[in-house]
Amino acid sequence: MHPEACPCCGEAGLVPASALPRRGVLAAVLAGAGTLAAAPAWAQGATRSLRVRRQVTNDSFAGVYFRDGRYDREALRRLDYVFRDLSRAETTPMDPRLFDVMAAAALRLDSDETFEVVSGYRTPESNAVNANRSRRVSRVSLHMSGMAADCRLPGRSATQLARLASEMRLGxxxxxxxDGFVHLDCGPVRRW
Structure with a gap:
């Protein structure tokens, strides 16, 4: 369930600067400035929409998930379901910044195609099984935090999507x- 106020949706989830040590305040200010500098032009208040389809199940979402300066809680719940861990039939609140990364990439690519989601949320158990099968799966994957998705964007090559997402520096x-897909996340900026 989505909290009533989270850092993504409202100020109540933010830690006051007075509660941080001096270095923590400086780090928070610099991190915030970096986030604003990297954020897409529409990030401050414009309507944001996304089109996604789960590759295996054909579950989908096409619509607005952010409007009037706030994330739409019902849209986020529907997206959580599409991005659920299929092997465990478990959902988690996905980090809405992931959807922002995907929407920004589609916007920059001038694409109205539907993202094909290969993998979204993974329970720690599912992730461990995948990591035991392949060295390419991180044991500390952001999939377990609802911050990552493996996806494709029809009409665009995986290389094209990855290159653009790297240039955007949003995660x-x-x-x-x-395998023809790209891992996108809203964690620290890095690439592989």
Missing amino acids: GVGLYSR
Whole structure:
């Protein structure tokens, strides 16, 4: 369930500067400035929409998830379902900044295509199983925090999507060209 106020949706989830040590205040200010500098032009208040379809189940979402300066809680719940861990049939509140990364990429690519989601949320158990099968799966994956998705954007190559996402510097980007998908997340900026 989504909290009534989270750092993404409202100020109540933010830590006051007075509660941070001096270095923590400086780090928070610099991190905030970096986030604003990297944020898409529409990030401050424009309507944001996304089109996604889960590759295996065909579950989908197409619509607005942010309007009037706030995330739409019902839209987020629907997106959580599309991005759920299929092997455990478990949902988690996805970080809405992931949807912002995906929407920004589609906007920059001038694409109205529907993202094909290969993998979204993973329970720690599902992630451990995947990591035991492949060295390419991180044991500390942001998939377990609801902050990552492996996806494709029809009409665009995985390389094209990964290159653009890397240029945007909104989070992590992994190119899996052999499998034809890109890992996008809203964590620290990095690429592989």
